[in-house]
Amino acid sequence: MEPLRPHQQREAALTLAEAFASDPLLEILAPDPGRRVKLGPPMMSVLLAYGMRYGRVWSNDDASAVAIWLHPESGPMTMPRMLRAGMWRAPFMLGLDGMGRMSKAMSATEDFHKQVEGPHWYLMTVGTRSARQGQGLGSMLVEMGTSRADEEGVPCYLETGTDANIAFYRKRGFEVIGQADCFGHTLTGMIRRPRPPHGHAA
Secondary structure, three states: OEEOOHHHHHHHHHHHHHHOOOOHHHHHHOOOHHHHHHHHHHHHHHHHHHHHHHOEEEEOOOOOEEEEEEOHHHOOOOHHHHHHOOHHHHHHHHHHHHHHHHHHHHHHHHHHHHOOOOOOEEEEEEEEOHHHOOOOHHHHHHHHHHHHHHHHOOOEEEEEOOHHHHHHHHOOOOEEEEEEEEOOEEEEEEEEOOOOOOOOOO
16 A cells, blocks of 8 residues: 555545445435435545645555545644635535535534544545455555554544444444434444554553
8 A cells, every 4th residue: 555646636536436425424415326426526536635635645556445544643624624625616516405414414423523532543534446345455544544543552533324334443443432313324433542563562
């Protein structure tokens, strides 16, 4: 895995859009399947732009597996920063109804994130093209952040919307810290406590 190169951002956005095409988080923003297909790439482009500017974006060589991590030095996700990353386009992409849905989803998980005290790594998103799933790429991308968090002795945090993802992250040391209903979907906040680096006694 390596840092995503700027010229790969479009391919990375398509990867994440494909990976999240049927994910509850994207379904909340765009219940209509046809609109969701169109919305995915530009929304993921905004997240990628934010990650490239303020965090760490890692991928494999062809950007068919991508993760966006925010590290402790990234600072909070503020609206001015989101606007600089391209979120100013959101009202045009989502419409008034979609903006309301996004606001409710963000509010639903805000209290979970606040439970994480002090510096931490935040997994914004990770996704793999369907043709490359089952090859361990997602696990490697998750470990890119968790291993660094372990070295720094700080926790990791993420949000997810499916039981399958909860099971995936539990196997990698995350635990549920809260759940909230949002438009018929259950959004879940998860935290991973730091572990002693390999070779160090607990």
